[in-house]
Amino acid sequence: MQLFYAMNDLKIGDKLYNVEQNGFNDFARYSFSEVARLTETLAVLKNGVRLINRPKQSYIMEDVGYSVSRNKGSHWHIVSLNAIRNAQIENEKIKIHDWFASKQFSLKEKQQVYKLFNTKEV
Numbered sequence: 320m321q322l323f324y325a326m327n328d329l330k331i332g333d334k335l336y337n338v339e340q341n342g343f344n345d346f347a348r349y350s351f352s353e354v355a356r357l358t359e360t361l362a363v364l365k366n367g368v369r370l371i372n373r374p375k376q377s378y379i380m381e382d383v384g385y386s387v388s389r390n391k392g393s394h395w396h397i398v399s400l401n402a403i404r405n406a407q408i409e410n411e412k413i414k415i416h417d418w419f420a421s422k423q424f425s426l427k428e429k430q431q432v433y434k435l436f437n438t439k440e441v
Contacts, residue, residue: 329362334398349406
């Protein structure tokens with residue numbers, strides 16, 4: 320059903336997402352938006368991104384994608400439950416990473432973390 324729906328041109332109110340990653344070691348960063356207006360050939364999202372309103376095969380995240388105008392290598396996809404869940408997982412990873420990157424551990428805190436991990440290994 321998802322594939323059939325996605326092969327249609329976009330309509331106002333359709334919800335889409337995009338995933339960007341800066342290299343293989345970077346986190347997947349999800350962006351979500353909604354179609355705000357249509358022209359003859361474009362679908363303009365609420366965040367200002369302009370998509371070519373012609374579905375095409377995409378092997379990036381979903382079977383079908385909509386190319387960004389003037390950047391055909393970047394695709395947006397119809398939002399799915401799987402995409403929402405994956406975005407939640409990635410956002411949690413980013414939050415944890417950022418917390419550890421900004422946290423200054425005291426020696427006592429480092430000892431507690433060390434003991435916590437060592438007790439799990441035994």
